[in-house]
Amino acid sequence: xxxxxxRGIVEDYGRWREFSPGMWAWVLHKFTGxxxxxxLFTHIAVLSTVLDGGATYTETIQGLESLFIVRIMEIGLxxxxxxxxxxxxxxxxxxxxxxxxxxxxxxxxxxxxxAIIVIASIPTFLGEVGV
Amino acid sequence: MSTHDTQPDAAASSETDTDRDTVVLxxxxxxxxxxxxxxxxxxxxxxxxxxxxxxxxLLHARDYGDGTLTFRHSCRQGICGSDxxxxxxxxxxxxxxxxxxxxxxxQIDPLPHQDVIKDLVVDMDHFYDQMHAVDxxxxxxxxxxxxxxxxxxxxxxREKIKMATRCIWCGACTSSCNIAAGDNEYLGPAPLTKAYxxxxxxxxxxxxxxxxxxxxTDDHAVWRCQTxxxxxxxxxxxxxxxxxxxxxxxxxxxxxxxxx
Numbered sequence: 001x002x003x004x005x006x007r008g009i010v011e012d013y014g015r016w017r018e019f020s021p022g023m024w025a026w027v028l029h030k031f032t033g034x035x036x037x038x039x040l041f042t043h044i045a046v047l048s049t050v051l052d053g054g055a056t057y058t059e060t061i062q063g064l065e066s067l068f069i070v071r072i073m074e075i076g077l078x079x080x081x082x083x084x085x086x087x088x089x090x091x092x093x094x095x096x097x098x099x100x101x102x103x104x105x106x107x108x109x110x111x112x113x114x115a116i117i118v119i120a121s122i123p124t125f126l127g128e129v130g131v
Numbered sequence: 132m133s134t135h136d137t138q139p140d141a142a143a144s145s146e147t148d149t150d151r152d153t154v155v156l157x158x159x160x161x162x163x164x165x166x167x168x169x170x171x172x173x174x175x176x177x178x179x180x181x182x183x184x185x186x187x188x189l190l191h192a193r194d195y196g197d198g199t200l201t202f203r204h205s206c207r208q209g210i211c212g213s214d215x216x217x218x219x220x221x222x223x224x225x226x227x228x229x230x231x232x233x234x235x236x237x238q239i240d241p242l243p244h245q246d247v248i249k250d251l252v253v254d255m256d257h258f259y260d261q262m263h264a265v266d267x268x269x270x271x272x273x274x275x276x277x278x279x280x281x282x283x284x285x286x287x288x289r290e291k292i293k294m295a296t297r298c299i300w301c302g303a304c305t306s307s308c309n310i311a312a313g314d315n316e317y318l319g320p321a322p323l324t325k326a327y328x329x330x331x332x333x334x335x336x337x338x339x340x341x342x343x344x345x346x347x348t349d350d351h352a353v354w355r356c357q358t359x360x361x362x363x364x365x366x367x368x369x370x371x372x373x374x375x376x377x378x379x380x381x382x383x384x385x386x387x388x389x390x391x
Contacts, residue, residue: 018220022360022373023309094358097381100374103360 021104025087032084039077071125078125079118086110154179154188155236158200161247170247172238173197179230185237186214186225189251202251209367212299215306216251217243222303224367242306258302261318265346267325272336288333295328295375297368304362304372316351320362320372323353327375330382347383354380 019027046064050057064070090106093099099106154177161170175192186204193200202225205211209227216225217240219233230237245253275282304320305311311319318326329335330343347353353376362372 020359020361020364022358022364026309026357026359091358094373094377095380097374097377100371100377103358103373 021107025090025103025107025110028083029087029091032080032087035077035080036084039080075118075121075125078121079114082117083110083114086113152179153177154183154230156188156192157236157238158189158192158251159240159247160200160250162199163249173200174236183230184226185216185218185223185228185230185233185239188230188237189225189239200251201249210299212301215242215301215303215367217241217306222307222365224301224303227367242302244306244308244312245302255302257315258305258319258321259300261305261322262300262325264318265322265326265329265343267322267329269329269332269335270339271334272338282334284332284334288331292328292331294368294370295324295331297370298324298328299368301367303365303367304370307361307365309359309361310355310357314351314355317355318352320356320376323347323356323376323379324370324372326352327379330379341386344382344386347379348387352379353383356380 046060047057049060087107087110090103090110093106094103156175156177157172158175159170160173162168175188175196177188177191177196180187184207186207189200189202190204193202202216203213204226205213207226209224212224214225215222217223218225218228219238222242225239239251241247241251241253245255245258248254271282298321300321302321304324308317308320311317326343326347330340330347335343356373356376358373358377360373363370363374366372
């Protein structure tokens with residue numbers, strides 16, 4: 001008499017500390033992908049204010065850009081986009097069968113390059129807050 | 132949680148050398164025959180010996196601690212593939228994992244993503260079904276009239292499939308794969324590696340190769356792989372599963388486009 005004990009979905013989340021670089025790359029790629037899709041809709045919403053005339057559009061953009069939180073979110077968006085692009089190139093290489101043994105290193109490189117670009121962008125994004 | 136001390140003279144031994152000379156195991160226990168069976172972790176203390184593997188420690192825990200502790204094992208030398216478990220957060224073969232390489236206490240769970248039957252024993256039926264689904268046997272188009280005749284393979288061809296032939300059906304890779312966990316129809320890393328091994332075997336012939344490639348173009352075959360590399364990381368035989376699956380993807384794409 002035996003029955004199976006199903007440990008359910010808990011074990012997946014409980015394992016996050018043991019994730020390998022390839023696994024983290026996958027998780028981050030999905031995560032950044034969903035954020036970019038979400039951003040796309042906000043982007044369209046903001047752009048569509050131009051249908052009410054150029055003045056409304058300019059006002060909307062100026063209003064948004066004067067908010068500190070928006071500047072911070074823009075940095076976040078840059079981070080998300082840059083990582084997604086770099087890891088996308090990494091995945092493209094993997095699909096072409098190039099450098100599969102370097103997949104972990106190339107993930108770390110993606111992260112480091114993302115960090116450098118994001119840090120370098122901070123003056124640009126935060127420089128003129130309130131202008 | 133309960134503690135079994137498997138050292139006969141544990142009471143006599145001093146606290147100071149406990150750290151060096153004993154191995155502490157935290158073992159997942161589940162007894163389906165109990166009235167309200169809930170899994171729990173049991174602690175075993177096992178005397179350390181030079182060269183001790185996790186399987187040795189488990190055997191000691193069973194023989195001198197709790198005789199009802201259940202786990203699969205057979206050859207004890209990494210060939211039979213029956214003692215793959217989740218040791219310190221990673222799928223490993225217990226018989227080829229040295230205790231001295233691991234942080235203590237060593238936590239031992241049954242393979243994730245498989246139903247637990249008892250203690251460390253999981254239900255492997257689905258994994259075997261997926262393995263059999265790819266016809267994991269040599270099946271040439273034109274077998275020689277004398278079936279005992281050797282069917283020679285070029286050294287280069289042998290080299291190409293060498294790593295893939297090493298699979299011991301332990302199921303560590305499939306257990307580590309998130310996609311396989313979420314999609315029961317997905318063949319999984321080990322069956323795909325098997326498929327790679329036969330698709331690239333030049334002795335099978337074009338007909339058989341086409342049939343095998345056809346299977347690879349299925350929705351739940353190679354295209355489910357999302358290159359997490361978990362299977363390659365955990366494989367106790369160091370088979371580059373992901374690399375093989377990636378090559379199969381290219382072959383499957385070419386097959387679909389009929390470019391070859």
